[in-house]
Amino acid sequence: MEEDVIVSLQHAQICHGKAVILSDVNITIRKGEFVYLVGKTGTGKTSLLKTLYGDLPLCGGEGMVAGFDLKKLTWKNVPYLRRNLGIVFQDFQLLTDRNVHDNLRFVLKATGWKDQKLMEEKILDVLDKVGLKTKGYKMPYELSGGEQQRVDIARALLNSPKLILADEPTGNLDPETSDGIMQLLFQISRDYHTTVIMATHDYLVLQKFPSRVLRTELGRVSDMADIRLS
Numbered sequence: 001m002e003e004d005v006i007v008s009l010q011h012a013q014i015c016h017g018k019a020v021i022l023s024d025v026n027i028t029i030r031k032g033e034f035v036y037l038v039g040k041t042g043t044g045k046t047s048l049l050k051t052l053y054g055d056l057p058l059c060g061g062e063g064m065v066a067g068f069d070l071k072k073l074t075w076k077n078v079p080y081l082r083r084n085l086g087i088v089f090q091d092f093q094l095l096t097d098r099n100v101h102d103n104l105r106f107v108l109k110a111t112g113w114k115d116q117k118l119m120e121e122k123i124l125d126v127l128d129k130v131g132l133k134t135k136g137y138k139m140p141y142e143l144s145g146g147e148q149q150r151v152d153i154a155r156a157l158l159n160s161p162k163l164i165l166a167d168e169p170t171g172n173l174d175p176e177t178s179d180g181i182m183q184l185l186f187q188i189s190r191d192y193h194t195t196v197i198m199a200t201h202d203y204l205v206l207q208k209f210p211s212r213v214l215r216t217e218l219g220r221v222s223d224m225a226d227i228r229l230s
């Protein structure tokens with residue numbers, strides 16, 4: 001496989017148990033690309049993302065993500081795949097019983113970091129990247145929705161991922177805050193050549209921040225590679 005290919009699906013099938021949600025999915029996504037995943041509700045956007053991060057098994061065809069063969073994933077090696085990924089959700093999913101700094105520290109420890117000094121440097125680094133350098137001491141409930149989403153993105157950046165998978169990251173935010181989050185995601189993609197795949201319903205976002213679009217529809221994914229909405 002070419003080195004700069006981060007996601008490759010060939011004749012892939014996405015399933016929930018015996019129910020096939022998407023079939024014959026053929027996608028190639030390269031380093032540094034920003035790709036939207038759009039489609040009506042229930043057409044399989046989340047299921048496709050879950051397959052990419054090893055939460056749903058690939059039930060047919062071929063799939064590679066960040067150098068991992070999806071067909072060979074087992075519960076033992078899923079954590080290794082996830083260390084190469086950053087996952088961002090709509091509802092932030094921060095631990096509510098500890099401050100921002102400790103939320104980030106928790107993830108570092110859970111992913112094998114041991115050196116205290118390096119952990120502290122990394123936490124400051126990712127908070128700086130999302131514009132929250134001075135907010136490490138805050139509890140999640142003391143932050144606005146946009147700030148919580150920035151912490152969620154900071155958390156996704158901790159292990160310098162090759163790929164960020166974002167499921168409706170602006171879904172709970174007002175348009176202005178949502179613009180800030182989009183600018184941040186595009187900046188990360190551009191500055192660090194991180195690939196971003198983002199599921200969204202928000203056509204305003206697509207219009208303001210045009211990029212490649214994949215669409216889930218009628219059990220298939222169509223690649224609108226060069227159609228730029230403007």
Ligand SMILES: Nc1ncnc2c1ncn2[C@@H]1O[C@H](COP(=O)(O)OP(=O)(O)OP(=O)(O)O)[C@@H](O)[C@H]1O
Pocket residue numbers: 016019021039040041042043044045046047048216
């Ligand atoms: N845990 C599950 N078990 C069985 N079927 C499921 C499960 N989760 C989702 N599905 C089914 O899979 C299909 C795709 O759902 P999915 O959540 O991937 O769609 P989506 O495009 O992300 O929707 P939305 O835009 O509403 O988030 C739906 O028909 C849904 O009913």
